[in-house]
Amino acid sequence: MSNHSPPALACRDVTVRYGDVTALSEVSIEFEAGLIHAVLGQNGAGKTTFARVASGLVQPTTGRVEIGGQAIRTGHVRDSREAGVELVHQSFALPPSFTVAEVMEFGAPGHGGFYSRKALAEKWRPHLQSLDIQVDLSRRIRDLPVETQQSIEIARALVTDAKVLILDEPTAVLSPAGIDMLFARVQRLKDRGVTVILILHKIREVLGIADTISVLRGGRRVEGPVPKADLSAERLTALIVGDAVRSQSAKDRDALLGIEQPHGKLPFKHSVNAAQAPALTLKSVSTVSDDEGAPLENVSLSVRPGEIVGIAGVEGNGQKTLVRAIANLAALSSGTITLSGQDVTTKTVAARRNAGLRIIPFERNVEGLSLTSSLWENWSARELLQGSLLQFVNPARIRKLCDRSLKSWGVHYHVSSQPAGSLSGGNAQKVILAREIDADAKLIIAAQPTRGLDIGATAFVWKSLRAARDRGAAILLISSDLDELFDISDRVLVMLSGRVAGEFVEPYDIHSVGAAMVGATSARKEA
Known part of the structure; x- marks a missing residue:
């Protein structure tokens, strides 16, 4: 100076x-x-x-x-x-x-x-x-x-x-x-x-x-x-x-820190069984306009068991509407949605969850958790959503199950009765993972699952999603971080103005994906 x-x-x-x-x-x-x-x-x-x-x-x-x-x-x-x-x-x-x-x-x-x-x-x-x-x-x-x-x-x-x-x-x-x-x-x-x-x-x-x-x-x-x-x-x-x-691989380390990838470097290729029936299929889906984001226009996509499909795009181009449509929170004007072979186009939120749908939401402190409620009450949403509204709720049993689940996911907490708002961002996200990634999960939608997390918590989320994929779950990963998408996705779709503007496979080219994000080009399965 x-x-x-x-x-x-x-x-x-x-x-x-x-x-x-x-x-x-x-x-x-x-x-x-x-x-x-x-x-x-x-x-x-x-x-x-x-x-x-x-x-x-x-x-x-x-x-x-x-x-x-x-x-x-x-x-x-x-x-x-x-x-x-x-x-x-x-x-x-x-x-x-x-x-x-x-x-x-x-x-x-x-x-x-x-x-x-x-x-x-x-x-x-x-x-x-x-x-x-x-x-x-x-x-x-x-x-x-x-x-x-x-x-x-x-x-x-x-x-x-x-x-x-x-x-x-x-x-x-x-x-x-x-x-x-x-x-x-x-x-x-x-x-x-x-x-x-x-x-x-x-x-x-x-x-x-x-x-x-x-x-x-x-x-x-x-x-x-x-x-x-x-x-x-x-x-x-x-x-x-x-x-x-x-402890991370060089590929994960570079993605976590946003380090420039050497030209022509081939990432690890995950094998997906293309003969398997998709866990999720959207055919020509369009939605009614609402205040939550750009409506979908003629969206068709699929995700197979054992596959991570990434959704890229500048925020506000229909990503939230896509999740809302799959969860039956956004009204469809046309098209069909199939989960694990079942047509769920007209099915309720609970019915879709029973068909294996799980969602890690965009805003963990707004949509994912009630910060003033206890950990066991937040975790018990999985039990209540999959049962009858008239079922008998046994708090002692749920607390025991919650403790077992949270400990298996490595959540750092004192007692399950403490409010969810007392946890760090990484531990709060682990509570949501513990609730949403279970043995019955057929399709996991992970919406911005690492936003605001430190490197250790981000790596944990990636490991959890990969493990679920390897067990046969289908993963739809929505993220604004291209490094994240390129690192763990088997395919990447780009959304622009409520439409699918491009599809890309490994090795990913950031310039081609970026061009599709702003409408400069449209590509399908570039290599």
């Missing part, structure tokens, strides 16, 4: 505690102005907490934050924004019913008074054009692609002439082409003098964009910022996880 200018942002001995949990521990770090900095680490390393402290959203237990060499009042967003720090969250916060012009206006300081939509569009068009964002300012946010929504979030953050822009996991919901566009935009921001801090967890992405790299592990800074040229992928792997992936 130059001796003549203070760091754009610095944290000094920052510690953040939540009760007995230490999210950050004595973190001191300086970011030179005018560069692209990456903060790298696995889930749970403290990256998001760091970003929230730097942007004023979290009051540290101890320590201070300096912007341009001046200490600011911590825990106050207004003070951080006035000092020139802006944060774009991983989960977008744009009001879906607002137009582009409206969200720009309401994100700006000092907005108010009467306005017309035309006047707002004229006001904000130059700002968006200066950032090379081409969009109709009269369009509503909910009608825009994810990549465009993210670019508008960045444009809103830059309304205040930000000096430091922090992007928290900005690539998590983007296609490969979307990531390229994001990185090009970040490079242009650097050229304008903005200091950009990217919170990431994929080594491939970090090496592709960053000037400097810092690594957090277990809430501590273990490296950086250091120039990208001084850190190899192997060194970064050791810094991020220590010994946590030594």
